[in-house]
Amino acid sequence: MPKRARQAGNAVTILDVARHAGVSPMTASRVINDNPNVGEAMRERVLASVKTLGYRPNLAGRSxxxxxxxxxxxxxxxxxxxxxxxxxxxxxxxxxxxxxxxxxxxxxxxxxxxxxxxxxxxxxxxxxxxxxxxxxxxxxxxxxxxxxxxxxxxxxxxxxxxxxxxxxDDYQGARAMTRYLLDLGHRDIGFIKGDPKHTPSALRAAAFFDTMAEAGIQVPAEHVAQGMFTYRSGLAAAAELLKRKRRPTAIFSSNDDMAAATMAVAHGMGLRVPEELTVVGFDDTPVATTVWPELTTIHQPxxxxxxxxxxxxxxxxxxxxxxxxxxxxxxxxxxxxxxxxxxxxxxx
CATH class of the missing domain: 3.40.50.2300 (Response regulator)
Incomplete structure (x- = not known):
């Protein structure tokens, strides 16, 4: 069924154009802003949606x-x-x-x-x-x-x-997640770090270690793995943690992409989430509600x-x-x- 334009009276946004054309908002923006780095077929599709929807830039901010x-x-x-x-x-x-x-x-x-x-x-x-x-x-x-x-x-x-x-406040967000895992009763908690070039990675890691130390728990080195905030890096990090003889009962991943990868590795090993392994993330991106089971995470707006x-x-x-x-x-x-x-x- 073809997509229909909005009824008159409702402002059409660039997001409506993107959805109608079946492209990302960034692609729609490039076409509307006459960026040359867009293929001709894609450009024609977006411009057709602009015409169909009657899109006009909102000029309320011209002041x-x-x-x-x-x-x-x-x-x-x-x-x-x-x-x-x-x-x-x-x-x-x-x-x-x-x-x-x-x-x-x-x-x-x-x-x-x-x-x-x-x-x-x-x-x-x-x-x-x-x-x-x-x-x-x-x-x-x-x-x-x-x-x-x-x-x-x-x-x-x-x-x-x-x-x-x-x-x-990445530090307090990671503290809240670590406290939540401790309140559930977890003590053997694994942690997947994020890209070391990104400053929130260090804050999230520091919060995890500080909160564990306050609970009197020293995190063993084998319960910590390095990731890069990508799904692929999460696969490698999770495999490293879950193949240990002493496996953690929960894994706190520094972002949702790596947490989703952790669940994929767990499923592949026949581990039930959360019955045998709790997995949590950070950011609350759309992947958090597209994986199974849905991901416990820190919502970043x-x-x-x-x-x-x-x-x-x-x-x-x-x-x-x-x-x-x-x-x-x-x-x-x-x-x-x-x-x-x-x-x-x-x-x-």
Whole structure:
């Protein structure tokens, strides 16, 4: 059955266009913003949806203008598609409401970061939002600072002077999860670390070890494995933990992708979750409710963080255009421990 346009009177957003065309919000944004890095077939599909839905940018935020609409750059290299999609939903929702334009660039290594940053600068962006892990890239932050480009770092564990930020308290979130596992009765708890280049990884790990120590429990080295926030790294880390002679009764993974991988390894070994192994994660990305059983995790309001990042960025752009100093707002948002079916007391 063909998808129908919204009824008159309901504002059509870029997210509606993306859903109608069957593409990601980022692809829809690239087409609408006339980015050349989109295939012709994909471009035609999105433009057809724009025409069918009658999409028009929301111009309520035009008061931001001095000489042109605010152009916000987003530079990303996040390996978690689930996290990135949630984040971009917030970015695109808020930018549509404000009438601002979003330019998106992907990068990987240092050389790629420089090139992607330069493309944004050449395109005349008024500010740049950096989701993880680029929120902690000293090279990118320094380059943007030298160009006097307002910058918002999202989900950094180490907010810096001169750079606004949006984050949760990763340390307290990980403490809450560790306490929850201890309250269930678990003592042999395994832990999968995240990418060491991303500052929240260290905070989550520190919270786990500190909370275990407060409970009088020394975590053996064989109960700790290194991951990189990717599903593939989670497979290797979980296999390392679960093949030990002394297997943990619960595994706390530093993000949901690695937790999902842990459950896959457990299922492959014939271990029942949560009857024989409790698995918990962090972030509450869509994968948390698509795996079986559904994942107990720390909810990080990723979409709301994207919206907030745009709001803070627009204020920084206003201040920059009027010659006022940076506001340097550091917004800490609330986390929530979400209990689902992947956690239970240890088997007796």
């Amino acid at each position: 931001l203008r001095t000489s042109s609409t605010a152009r916000i750059g987003v530079l990303y290299s996040n390996p978690s598609a689930a996290y990135l999609n949630q984040f971009m939903l917030g970015i695109l929702e808020q930018s549509s409401l404000s009438g601002s334009q979003v330019l998106i660039e992907k990068c990987s290594g240092i050389r790629s970061q420089r090139a992607a940053t330069q493309r944004l600068l050449d395109a005349g962006v008024d500010g740049v939002i950096l989701p993880p892990p680029l929120c902690d890239s000293a090279q990118t932050l320094q380059e943007l600072d030298e160009r006097q480009i307002p910058t918002i770092a999202v989900a950094t564990g180490a907010p810096q002077e001169g750079v606004g930020s949006v984050r949760i 990723v979409t709301a963080m994207g919206r907030t990042a745009v709001t803070l960025m627009l204020e920084e752009i206003r201040r920059n255009r009027s010659g006022r100093p940076k506001a340097q707002v550091h917004q800490v948002m609330k986390y929530t421990l979400v209990k689902r079916q992947s956690s239970a007391p240890p088997a007796r």
